[in-house]
Amino acid sequence: MVAAALTNLSGRGVHLAQLPPLSLYVHIPWCVRKCPYCDSNSHEARGEVPEEAYVEALVRDLELALPAIWGRRVYSIFFGGGTPSLFSARAIDALLSAFRARLALAPECEITLEANPGTFEVEKFRDYRSAGVNRLSIGIQSFDPRHLRALGRIHDDAEARRAVEIALERFDNVNLDLMYALPQQTLAEADADLRTAVSFGTPHLSFYHLTIEPNTLFHRHPPSVPDDDAAAAMQELIENRLAAAGYVHYETSAYARPGRECRHNLNYWRFGDYLGIGAGAHSKLSFPDRIVRQMRTKQPGEYLKRVSDSAPVQDEHEVSRADAVFEFMMNALRLTDGFPVALFSEHTGLPITAAEKALIEAESRGLIVRDHARIQPTELGRRFLNDLLQIFLSGDEGKRR
Numbered sequence: 001m002v003a004a005a006l007t008n009l010s011g012r013g014v015h016l017a018q019l020p021p022l023s024l025y026v027h028i029p030w031c032v033r034k035c036p037y038c039d040s041n042s043h044e045a046r047g048e049v050p051e052e053a054y055v056e057a058l059v060r061d062l063e064l065a066l067p068a069i070w071g072r073r074v075y076s077i078f079f080g081g082g083t084p085s086l087f088s089a090r091a092i093d094a095l096l097s098a099f100r101a102r103l104a105l106a107p108e109c110e111i112t113l114e115a116n117p118g119t120f121e122v123e124k125f126r127d128y129r130s131a132g133v134n135r136l137s138i139g140i141q142s143f144d145p146r147h148l149r150a151l152g153r154i155h156d157d158a159e160a161r162r163a164v165e166i167a168l169e170r171f172d173n174v175n176l177d178l179m180y181a182l183p184q185q186t187l188a189e190a191d192a193d194l195r196t197a198v199s200f201g202t203p204h205l206s207f208y209h210l211t212i213e214p215n216t217l218f219h220r221h222p223p224s225v226p227d228d229d230a231a232a233a234m235q236e237l238i239e240n241r242l243a244a245a246g247y248v249h250y251e252t253s254a255y256a257r258p259g260r261e262c263r264h265n266l267n268y269w270r271f272g273d274y275l276g277i278g279a280g281a282h283s284k285l286s287f288p289d290r291i292v293r294q295m296r297t298k299q300p301g302e303y304l305k306r307v308s309d310s311a312p313v314q315d316e317h318e319v320s321r322a323d324a325v326f327e328f329m330m331n332a333l334r335l336t337d338g339f340p341v342a343l344f345s346e347h348t349g350l351p352i353t354a355a356e357k358a359l360i361e362a363e364s365r366g367l368i369v370r371d372h373a374r375i376q377p378t379e380l381g382r383r384f385l386n387d388l389l390q391i392f393l394s395g396d397e398g399k400r401r
C-alpha cells in the first residue's frame with residue numbers, strides 16, 4: 001500500500017496517501033520565576049497574568065487554524081509551558097469546552113497538563129481533573145533541597161513530595177520530570193532522587209540530563225556539573241533501577257510502565273502532526289502534497305495583539321524532502337524500539353530509499369540494526385545519538401536547505 005502512495009518519487013514534493021495522527025499543543029508562556037537553566041519560551045509573571053485575554057486569544061487562534069485541520073480527529077492535548085498550573089481550573093475548563101465544541105476529540109483522548117509544585121493547590125488539581133485533564137506531568141527536578149535551591153526552583157522538597165501524593169489521589173496517570181547531572185550532584189544523591197521517584201509508583205517518569213542551554217543564566221555563569229563519566233554512571237544507574245522497578249525505557253529520557261507511554265510525545269517521536277497554539281508554539285501539519293511547519297509569535301504581549309489582528313503565525317514554511325528525512329530520523333531514532341519501515345513513508349510521503357545511503361552508513365558503523373520490517377537504534381546508536389543523526393543531516397537528499 002505504501003508504494004502505491006508514492007506516486008511522486010522523482011519530483012521535489014511529497015505525497016501522503018493518509019495524514020498522520022493529529023495532536024494539539026497549548027502553550028502557556030508564564031512562570032512565577034525564570035529558572036536559570038531553562039530556555040523554553042517562558043516569561044516571569046510580574047503581577048497578574050492576563051488569563052482571560054489569553055484564553056480568548058487561544059480560542060481565536062484555534063479558530064483561525066481550523067481550515068488547516070478540517071475534519072481531522074485529535075488524539076491528544078498537551079498544556080505545556082511555562083507553567084500551565086498558574087492558570088485557574090476555570091480557565092482550563094473553558095479552554096477544554098471550547099476545544100470540544102470545535103474539534104473532534106478521539107474518545108480516549110489523552111489530556112496532559114504540566115504542573116509545577118510551586119504553584120500547587122489541592123483544589124486546582126481536583127478541578128483540573130473535573131475539567132477533563134486526565135494526565136498530570138509534574139516538574140519535580142529533584143527531591144534534594146540543596147539541588148532545588150541551586151536550580152532556582154520556587155518549591156522545596158516537601159512541596160515536591162506533597163504535590164506527587166496529592167496528584168496521585170486525583171489522577172491515575174501521572175508523570176514526574178526529574179533531572180540528573182545537577183550542579184555538584186554525586187552519584188549517591190542522584191540515587192536518592194531516583195529511589196524517591198520510584199517509591200511513588202507513578203506510571204511514567206522522565207529523567208533529563210541537565211543541559212546548559214545558550215541564552216540561560218547557567219550559560220552565562222556555568223555551575224560546576226558532573227563530568228561525562230559521572231553523568232554516564234548516573235544514566236546507567238537510572239536505567240538499571242527503573243528496569244528493575246518494571247519501567248520500560250522507551251525513549252532517550254522517558255520511562256513508562258508497559259502500556260503507559262505518553263501518547264502525545266509518542267506522536268511527536270513518530271513524526272505525527274501537531275497543531276500548536278499559544279505564544280511561540282510550533283506546529284507541524286501534513287497535507288496530501290506537502291508538510292508545513294509554523295511558529296507563532298513568541299512574546300505573549302505581541303501574540304495577543306497579533307491574534308486580535310487574526311495573524312498569530314509569524315513563520316510558516318514547507319518542509320523540504322531533505323528536512324523531512326532528517327526530522328523524521330531525529331525523532332524516531334530516539335525511540336528504543338525504533339520504527340516500522342512503513343511508518344517512514346506514511347509520515348514523510350517519501351520512499352525509504354530517500355534515506356538509503358545514510359541508513360547503510362549508520363548500519364555499517366553499528367549505530368542501527370534493520371530488517372525489512374523495522375529500523376532500530378543499537379545501544380551504541382542511542383548513546384551517540386548526535387553522531388547517528390549527523391549521518392542523516394548530510395544524507396541522500398543532499399544538504400538541507
Ligand SMILES: C[S@@+](CC[C@H](N)C(=O)[O-])C[C@H]1O[C@@H](n2cnc3c(N)ncnc32)[C@H](O)[C@@H]1O
Binds near residue numbers: 114
Ligand atoms: C518545558 S519544561 C516545563 C516544566 C515545568 N514548567 C516545570 O519546570 O516544572 C519540561 C521539563 O523539561 C526539563 N528541562 C527543562 N530545562 C532543561 C534543561 N536545561 N536540561 C534538561 N532538562 C530540562 C525539566 O525537567 C522540565 O520539567
Ligand code: SF4
Binds near residue numbers: 033034081083
Ligand atoms: S518553571 Fe519550568 S518552564 Fe518555567 S522557567 Fe522553570 S523550568 Fe522553565
